[in-house]
Amino acid sequence: MPKFPQELEDEAIAVVREVAGQFSSPAVLFSGGKDSIALAWIVRKAFWPAPFPFPLVHIDTGHNFPETLEFRDHFGRELDAKLVVGSVQASIDSGRVSEETGPLASRNGLQTVTLLDTIAQHRFDACLGGARRDEEKARAKERFFSHRNSLGAWDPKNQRPELWGLVNAGKAPGEHFRVFPLSNFTELDVWLYLQREELALPSLYFSHQREVVEVNSTLLAASPYLKAGAAPQRKRVRFRTIGDMTCTGAVESEAHDLVEVIAELRAGAFSERSARFDDQRSEQAMEERKRVGYF
Amino acid sequence: MRILRLCTAGSVDDGKSTLIGRLLYETGSLPSDVIATVRRQSEKLGRHDLDLSLFTDGLRAEREQGITIDVAYRTFSTPRRRFLIADCPGHEQYTRNMVTGASGAELALLVVDVRHGLTTQTRRHAFLATLLGVPHLLVAVNKMDTVEYSQEAFEQLRQDFQDFASRLEARGLTFVPVSALHGDNLTQKSSRMPWYTGDHLLGLLETAYPGGTRNVVDFRFPVQTVLRDLRGERLYAGQVVSGRVKVGEALAVLPSGVKTTLKSIETYQSSQTRAEAGDSVALRLADQVDAGRGDMLVRVNNLPLASDTVDAYLVWLGETALKTSTRYALLHTTRQLSATIKKLRYRVDIDTMHREPAQRLVKNEIGRATLKLSGTLFFDSYRTNRFTGSFLLVDPVTHETVAAGLLRDRARAVEEHVTKARQGVVLWLTGLSGSGKTTLAHEIKRQAGREDVLILDGDQLRQGLCSDLGFSDEDRRENNRRAAHLAALAAEQGLLVIAALISPFAADRAFARSLVPAGRFLEVYLDCSLELCRSRDPKGLYRQVEAGEIPQFTGIDSVYEPPANPEIVLDTAAESPEVSARRVLNLGG
Ligand SMILES: Nc1nc2c(ncn2[C@@H]2O[C@H](COP(=O)(O)OP(=O)(O)O)[C@@H](O)[C@H]2O)c(=O)[nH]1
Numbered sequence: 001m002p003k004f005p006q007e008l009e010d011e012a013i014a015v016v017r018e019v020a021g022q023f024s025s026p027a028v029l030f031s032g033g034k035d036s037i038a039l040a041w042i043v044r045k046a047f048w049p050a051p052f053p054f055p056l057v058h059i060d061t062g063h064n065f066p067e068t069l070e071f072r073d074h075f076g077r078e079l080d081a082k083l084v085v086g087s088v089q090a091s092i093d094s095g096r097v098s099e100e101t102g103p104l105a106s107r108n109g110l111q112t113v114t115l116l117d118t119i120a121q122h123r124f125d126a127c128l129g130g131a132r133r134d135e136e137k138a139r140a141k142e143r144f145f146s147h148r149n150s151l152g153a154w155d156p157k158n159q160r161p162e163l164w165g166l167v168n169a170g171k172a173p174g175e176h177f178r179v180f181p182l183s184n185f186t187e188l189d190v191w192l193y194l195q196r197e198e199l200a201l202p203s204l205y206f207s208h209q210r211e212v213v214e215v216n217s218t219l220l221a222a223s224p225y226l227k228a229g230a231a232p233q234r235k236r237v238r239f240r241t242i243g244d245m246t247c248t249g250a251v252e253s254e255a256h257d258l259v260e261v262i263a264e265l266r267a268g269a270f271s272e273r274s275a276r277f278d279d280q281r282s283e284q285a286m287e288e289r290k291r292v293g294y295f
Numbered sequence: 296m297r298i299l300r301l302c303t304a305g306s307v308d309d310g311k312s313t314l315i316g317r318l319l320y321e322t323g324s325l326p327s328d329v330i331a332t333v334r335r336q337s338e339k340l341g342r343h344d345l346d347l348s349l350f351t352d353g354l355r356a357e358r359e360q361g362i363t364i365d366v367a368y369r370t371f372s373t374p375r376r377r378f379l380i381a382d383c384p385g386h387e388q389y390t391r392n393m394v395t396g397a398s399g400a401e402l403a404l405l406v407v408d409v410r411h412g413l414t415t416q417t418r419r420h421a422f423l424a425t426l427l428g429v430p431h432l433l434v435a436v437n438k439m440d441t442v443e444y445s446q447e448a449f450e451q452l453r454q455d456f457q458d459f460a461s462r463l464e465a466r467g468l469t470f471v472p473v474s475a476l477h478g479d480n481l482t483q484k485s486s487r488m489p490w491y492t493g494d495h496l497l498g499l500l501e502t503a504y505p506g507g508t509r510n511v512v513d514f515r516f517p518v519q520t521v522l523r524d525l526r527g528e529r530l531y532a533g534q535v536v537s538g539r540v541k542v543g544e545a546l547a548v549l550p551s552g553v554k555t556t557l558k559s560i561e562t563y564q565s566s567q568t569r570a571e572a573g574d575s576v577a578l579r580l581a582d583q584v585d586a587g588r589g590d591m592l593v594r595v596n597n598l599p600l601a602s603d604t605v606d607a608y609l610v611w612l613g614e615t616a617l618k619t620s621t622r623y624a625l626l627h628t629t630r631q632l633s634a635t636i637k638k639l640r641y642r643v644d645i646d647t648m649h650r651e652p653a654q655r656l657v658k659n660e661i662g663r664a665t666l667k668l669s670g671t672l673f674f675d676s677y678r679t680n681r682f683t684g685s686f687l688l689v690d691p692v693t694h695e696t697v698a699a700g701l702l703r704d705r706a707r708a709v710e711e712h713v714t715k716a717r718q719g720v721v722l723w724l725t726g727l728s729g730s731g732k733t734t735l736a737h738e739i740k741r742q743a744g745r746e747d748v749l750i751l752d753g754d755q756l757r758q759g760l761c762s763d764l765g766f767s768d769e770d771r772r773e774n775n776r777r778a779a780h781l782a783a784l785a786a787e788q789g790l791l792v793i794a795a796l797i798s799p800f801a802a803d804r805a806f807a808r809s810l811v812p813a814g815r816f817l818e819v820y821l822d823c824s825l826e827l828c829r830s831r832d833p834k835g836l837y838r839q840v841e842a843g844e845i846p847q848f849t850g851i852d853s854v855y856e857p858p859a860n861p862e863i864v865l866d867t868a869a870e871s872p873e874v875s876a877r878r879v880l881n882l883g884g
Contacts, residue, residue, distance in 0.1 A: 005298055005377065013575035014534040017519040021588045021629060045563035046532070046575070050522040133368050137351075140367035140382075159365070160696045161391060161612055163398040164685045165534075166626050170694030184379060186370050 004192040012039075012181035013046040014165065015144050016128065019179055020046075020053060022169040023126040026179075027084070029115075030056040030076075032068035033242040034201060035130030037075065038190050039182060041199055043128070044079055055082040057127070059115050061107040061244045062089040063225040068242055071202040086118035105227060106246040116152040119176060126169075126177045134186045144183050150174035188265055195258040204239045205261065207253050212237060218249040299505055302381040302396035302429070304389075305406030306416040310437040314406055314475035315369070315382060316347030318497065321482045324371035325350060347475070351382060366396045375501045380404075390645065390659035393420060394610050394699060397427035398681070401508050402500070406435045409448050409472070413455040419645050421456075421463060426608065426661070426701070428681060428813070430507035431467040432460070435496055439488065440474040446490040462648065466507070466860075471496050509572055510680045510812040512719065512787045514538030515599065516592040517628035517683075522577055530561060530577040531586060533629070536682035537812075538597070538787070539571035545595040548586045549673045554595055556581040589630035591673055591683075596789035597718060599673045599683055604637070606703045608677075610661050613690060613697025617656040617664075623688040623697065625668065633669040634688065640664060666700075676704035679812040704814065719786030721811050722879065724795045725804060725858060726821030727850045728836055729828035731867040731875075732795035735821065738876040739793055749785045751778050753796040754834070766847040772803055779807035786811055799849045801856040819879055820861040825850045827868050 019026045028043055030036045040056060047053050056076055060069070076083045088107050091097045091114045100106060119127060133140050143162050148154055150172070160168050169177065182190070194201065211222035211232040222232040223245045237250035238261070255261040305311035319325050329350070337346040351369065367382045381396035383389070397403060403424035407417050421432060434456060442448040449472045460468055471480055472491055479485035482497040494502070519533040540546075544557050559579045560570045570576045578592065586592075593599060611617060617636060625634040642653035642662040656662045677684030688698040722739065724732040733752055740748045756778055757764070764770040775798050782792045798804050808816045828850065829837045840848045847853045863882055865875045 002372070007297060007573055010534065010573055010575040014519070017532050017534075017575070018629075021520045047522055048563045048577075049524040049530070049561075134370060137367075140369055141365040161395045161699070163395055163687065163699050164682055166628075166685070166687045168626060168687055168689050168694065168696045170624070170689055172694070184368065184370065 002188070002192065004189060004196050008182075008185055008189060009042065009045075009193070011184065012042045015179065015181040016043050016046045018165075018167050018169075019126050019128060022167060023177070025122070025124050026054045026126040026128065027057045027119075027122070027124040028054050028081075028128045029130075030058050030072065031130075031243060032058070032064075032072045032075075032202060033130070034190055034194060034205060035132065035182060037199060037201065038185075038193050038197075039128060039130040040075070040079060040081070041197060042181060052079045052081040054128070055084045055122075057084045057086065057115075057118060057122075057124070059086045059111045059118065060088065061111060062087065063107055063223070063245045065202070065204055065221070065242065065245055067202045067204050071200075075200075084118065084122060086114045088114045090114075091117065102227075106244060107225075108244045108247045111244075112152075119152065120174075124176060125171070126179050128179045128181060130182050131180045132185050132187070132190070133183050142180060142183065144180055145169065146178040146180065147171065148176050148178060152176070154178075188262070191258060191262050191265060195262065201258075202242060204242055207236050207238045207256050207260075209234060210237050210250065212250055219251070220247070220249060221245050296376055297505055298377045298379050299402065299500065299503060300379045300381070300400050301402040301404055301500070302383055302393070302400040302424070303404045303406065304383045304393055304396070304420040304424070305437075306408070306411070306414055309406045309408040309411070310348075310475040311382075311406040312348035312351045314435060314437060314473070314481070314496075315380065316350035317475055317478060317481050319350055319369070319371050320345070320347060321478070322371050322373050322497070366392050373497065373501060378500065388659065389416075389419065390423065390610065390661070391612050393423045394427060394612075397424045397429050398685070398699070400424070400427075400429050401505055402431040402433060402503050403429045404433050404435060404500075406437050406475075407452065408438050409436050409442050409452060410438060412452055413459060415646050417456075418459060421460060421465070422645060422648060425463040425465050428508060428677060428701075430465075431469070431503055432465050433496075433499060433503070434468070434470045435475075436470060436472045437475050439472045439479060440477055444472070444474075444479070444485075444487045446488070449491075467504075469493070469499060471499060504809065507809060508681055510537035510675075510682075511572055511810065512538050512783065512812050512815075513597055513599070513675060513680060513683075514540045514592075514594045515628075515675075515680065515683050516540070516578065517630065518586060518588055518590045518592065519629050521587055528579070529583065529586075530579050531590075531592065532575075532577045534575045535570050535572050536628070537572050537680050538594075539569060540594065541569045546580070546592050547595045547598065548584055549591045549593060549599070549601075550671060551584075551586070551590070553582075553584045553586075555584050589628075591628060591630075593673075594789075597787070599675050600704070601671050601673050603668045603671050605666050605668065605672055605674070607664060607666060607686070607700040608643075608661060608703070609636075609656065609664050609688070610699045610701075611656045611658055611697065612699060613695050614658060615690070615693075615695075615697070616658075617662075617698070622691060624691055625666070625672075625686050625688055625700075627672060627674065627686040628683060632672065633691075634666045636664050637667045638665045663703075674702050675812075676814060677701040678704070679814045719789050719792065719811075719815065721782045721786050721792045721794060721807070721816045722819055723782070723798070723804065723807055723816060724793065724819045724821060725798045725861075726823055726867075727825060727828045727855055728797055728848070729831045729833055730821040730823035731831075731872065732797075732821055734872050735819075735865070735867070735875055735879075736793040736795040738872040739879055740791075742873075742876050742880060743791060745791060747789065748791045748793065749782075751782060751792065751794040751796065753778075756796070766845075766853065768800075768853075771799065771853075775800070775803035775807065779803075779810055782807060783810035786815065797849050797855070799853065799855040801858065804858065817863070817879070817882060818858055818861040820858045820864045821867050822857070822864050823867050 088110050097110045097113045212219040213222050213232050238253040255264045333349045369380045383392040383396035453470045473480045480495045515537045518531045522530040558581045559566045561577045619636050622633050625632045640663045641650040675683045684702045686700040690697050736750045761774045764774050782794050785792045839845045849855050
């Protein structure tokens, strides 16, 4: 059984402390998913015994799993963290974005605008995210500190070299940074870490009975928001990532706890993005979304 | 075991992507859907086997999509070890990329095409890796299948590379003949190269000695941020970048110089008695000193260098050329100062490694410069400490990172270290019995004129600490191991350690060296013929050997491996101990 490498936590803690040292208004992007839970926990540990220093920012598409929202509120209270919610529904209502149409309509893409508006409104200058380099080829080149211009966009040509852990946090007004303390974690590391730290997770991550709909060979949760697909079927499933209900794929599984999830994961299987319907729409999906300011 | 961080480099088409792809694939580090995708892509390209280079995506795809050519980080593991590869693209922007990748690497894997021999590109990679202090170079001589697995072709390349590398400060240099395409010697020994007796590439990576870039002696703790507990008491949060520390030790806060004691070392809801390089912790001090971000905690008896004028190599990364009129922001540890470049001393031609006079420095060039700072910098030379020996220069207007800097020790003589600075140094005297080690040790102590000197004399050790050991190879190794740890411990406390041990095996001396920061371990070889030693015979040992009373005596019936790269060789037949000692103390640092 592999062990979680302690040096990864040390590295992540050093990164979040650097954020506290160099930025005036940081925030933690919190989706309720396992990566952001691990991240928020690392922030907790990095600043103990001082109070949790940054607000948690959740972008609510309005199509979230109820389990996620419940967990979010509970976890936020436990950390004693301030919660900021950016609402995609509000962005739609105010005409900032318009809802996608068609059978594959998803609010995933709309989140970007709500996120950037939330960042601008609260003047966040550093947003911590739980992204990892192993998620995708395009992520392999991502920095710990990723510079975003005043439109929130990522310019791949304008990223700063990172050497010796030295952080150049200089920026013009209106610009901000995305910071990824878990860069060198793998998916397995995150699970091992959650296990070592004995952290609770939303129940969605463990095997449960659910009505699912198969869309392009991905199992999506049946919900009023999902228009496409065949007739719902009942299956024992769990989710490997948690996001918008309309684009987060489930896998059939009997894993009921972290030990069993880890065992399944080690048995080989699939990279977690493959369960993200949204990424399959284009091979270059991630790179493109990053350019416009996605998480 | 810690993660081994390595960087990889190679010229375009030498097979680096194929090689890394195969390592990832054969170690089972790739998810099945990724393999399936690459299988489809390979078929599209009309190949019936897997195109392994597609796993890391080589440059072709990136160029087509207009994605930046940049360092990519990938993790893979085997049951024995975990690896983090910084994959540095070989050509465009190679200096910037190679320097970035090498800055965190403990090993550089250089892929070369056996048919091309030692190219300019490979020389550049090797030079940059050693400049950045990467201690091991592992050269994968690829495409052996194209030369019918010829030993001659491999040996030719190895010879050329070694000749070239003798001009670099590469400590470890290993070669392995491979075919990335066919999998020879990558994760299994190839039967097609029976003449090669070494391990396969993965085996070499799994057993590579880690560290070497880690300074485990000099405690340095740059404060990142200050935390307050419920009572308002302050804790200093940061990462131990080098050395180690224990609760109760006397610490100094820099720049103020205020002294205090370490009261506790804390992590989430717990505390510990010691911390070492790499640990992210929070330190509570016995006195409420006024410290903050940018300050550095160090041990009172082990202070860094301090100066407002520094000498450094600059690797220029900025789009705009170096300007002597600009006041750059200088980022060093968690501290920020400003700096102007007082003088560009020379530029290094990366291809020839020659110094040439220069007026300016542009992107991807390397030069040596003198910088004038807005305050006193507390630093170590890059050679001894990557984290306190490095800095970045930032353009104050555009915020662009324009240069990476490697601090030099201002060519201080070791004598200064030894007599003035309170920094530990190990002088490791090696040579045959009777070559004059003990005499020299005492003469060095006398001339150094300081009290805190520890002489580790081989014979004395054997009478006490090591009296349980004999003279088999194993026991000699154990003897050496104890002496090495003792030397490192004492050096850590700031002592001048003079070890006078036969230490016949090169590997054992290398081990002793690995425990001490670079530049502070000086191997002193007393080169003296066996005949002379025997005729001197100060302790009558050779007579006893001849009388058959002592078996396994070094030089007689047990080997002595002379050092290949000692800091200094002394001919004790030709010069007096006084002169030898002076020469040792004058060694350039
Ligand atoms: N014959 C032979 N060809 C190889 C070997 N390794 C790589 N190649 C081929 O060399 C070309 C360049 O390989 P690639 O891995 O993309 O090189 P990179 O540019 O260094 O990443 C490809 O056509 C590979 O199939 C090898 O060991 N033998």
